[in-house]
Amino acid sequence: AQSVTQLDSQVPVFEEAPVELRCNYSSSVSVYLFWYVQYPNQGLQLLLKYLSGSTLVESINGFEAEFNKSQTSFHLRKPSVHISDTAEYFCAVRSGGQGGSEKLVFGKGTKLTVNP
Amino acid sequence: NAGVTQTPKFRILKIGQSMTLQCTQDMNHNYMYWYRQDPGMGLKLIYYSVGAGITDKGEVPNGYNVSRSTTEDFPLRLELAAPSQTSVYFCASSSGTDNSPLHFGNGTRLTVT
Numbered sequence: 001a002q003s004v005t006q007l008d009s010q011v012p013v014f015e016e017a018p019v020e021l022r023c024n025y026s027s028s029v030s031v032y033l034f035w036y037v038q039y040p041n042q043g044l045q046l047l048l049k050y051l052s053g054s055t056l057v058e059s060i061n062g063f064e065a066e067f068n069k070s071q072t073s074f075h076l077r078k079p080s081v082h083i084s085d086t087a088e089y090f091c092a093v094r095s096g097g098q099g100g101s102e103k104l105v106f107g108k109g110t111k112l113t114v115n116p
Numbered sequence: 117n118a119g120v121t122q123t124p125k126f127r128i129l130k131i132g133q134s135m136t137l138q139c140t141q142d143m144n145h146n147y148m149y150w151y152r153q154d155p156g157m158g159l160k161l162i163y164y165s166v167g168a169g170i171t172d173k174g175e176v177p178n179g180y181n182v183s184r185s186t187t188e189d190f191p192l193r194l195e196l197a198a199p200s201q202t203s204v205y206f207c208a209s210s211s212g213t214d215n216s217p218l219h220f221g222n223g224t225r226l227t228v229t
Binding site: 009032034036041042043044045046049051090094100101102104106107108109 | 120147149156157158159161164166172174206208210212215216217218219220221222223
């Protein structure tokens, strides 16, 4: 079965500093990878996804993630964070083949706290 | 722009009581899901549905039941509440294509004492 490891449960950073949230997944022939973000008292929302093609994917608010097949990683990065980026971030993976989001496996989450 | 709506937002139950968590979506999505979120544990899939009249178990279905009589609604039923069911419950929907994003409601925070 597929598994996802988010190595850091909490990441505190100062505003305008760079940040990297780490995500590793168990190997599979083909995978689809996702980052979801959860702001306080809200549900999750999709931040970005890798399905195929370019290994670097970007979101509209400055986050990017790079699919690294040899390292089985999909780390999330942002060069300069804002207070409003404070949230919990979930990495998720789905193996290729039949089926839909019922096959999605979520990591345990990383709480990003941006301090002034 | 309602999306996925969950009610209630909060609920406290006594052990052994029953309740139904409501979920409705207005996006005409075929696929709907129920997750529970526990601190530091991520999300676990309870039940899902690929269309009206069709439901299936997820990773942690014990103690829960669902039904899907319409495309819009996907209620989750707890028959005999237990302290282990204290959690935040999220309903989500998707259009059902392979990698279409999940759209989440804002959650129901349930405490069983």
